[in-house]
Amino acid sequence: MAQQKQKRGPLQFLQFGVIGFANAGIDIGTLNLLLIFFHTDDRMLLLLYNTIAYSLAVANSYFWNASITFKRSAKGNNRQRILFIIQGLVSLGVSNLVFLGTNELLDYTAVPNWLRYNIAKGLAMFLSFLASFFMVKYFVFKDFGNRFIKEEN
Numbered sequence: 001m002a003q004q005k006q007k008r009g010p011l012q013f014l015q016f017g018v019i020g021f022a023n024a025g026i027d028i029g030t031l032n033l034l035l036i037f038f039h040t041d042d043r044m045l046l047l048l049y050n051t052i053a054y055s056l057a058v059a060n061s062y063f064w065n066a067s068i069t070f071k072r073s074a075k076g077n078n079r080q081r082i083l084f085i086i087q088g089l090v091s092l093g094v095s096n097l098v099f100l101g102t103n104e105l106l107d108y109t110a111v112p113n114w115l116r117y118n119i120a121k122g123l124a125m126f127l128s129f130l131a132s133f134f135m136v137k138y139f140v141f142k143d144f145g146n147r148f149i150k151e152e153n
Contacts, residue, residue, distance in 0.1 A: 012137065015069040020129050022064070023057035028121050030056055035117060043100060050099045050121070051092065054128070058088045065136060080140055087135035091128040099124035 030053035040046065062084055102120035111119070 012069050013133065016065060016133050016136075019061060019064045019069060020133075023061050024125050024129075026060055027053045027057035027125055028118065029053075031117070031121055035114070041113065046103065046117070047096055047100060050096055050124070053121075054092050054095050055088075058091070061132070062088075070136065070140075083140040084136070087132060087140055090135065091132040094131050095124045095128040098127050 031049055034049040034052065038045075038049075040049075066080075099120045102123050103116055106116040106119060109116075
């Protein structure tokens with residue numbers, strides 16, 4: 001049983017990564033569409049655009065990860081939904097902090113705005129992806145019930 005859990009880890013990370021790649025397309029695509037149609041350099045609007053883009057990607061992530069990556073432990077109950085929302089908010093915080101921080105740092109360089117926003121978004125996506133994976137795996141879709149049953153036996 002322990003070997004099976006170890007084998008699932010890399011496969012889960014790969015599945016999460018493939019879904020994450022699709023989410024990245026949604027995330028960065030939405031941000032760039034918003035910037036094309038409603039260009040701004042205002043930090044609060046950039047924060048709003050990043051939040052909208054990230055939220056769409058997280059909604060997609062929940063659907064696919066609950067259906068594929070963590071289907072054995074995804075019960076679709078209120079507890080898991082609430083925990084997923086909490087991890088989504090934490091990951092959104094990571095994404096927003098990294099996006100704004102990197103954008104601010106790159107503002108002192110000669111990097112054009114569109115490239116600066118996309119570099120900042122790429123780094124934000126990567127770090128929030130890592131945070132999200134570990135929170136989803138060990139916090140949201142953790143099968144607490146089976147763990148307690150095994151300990152009793």
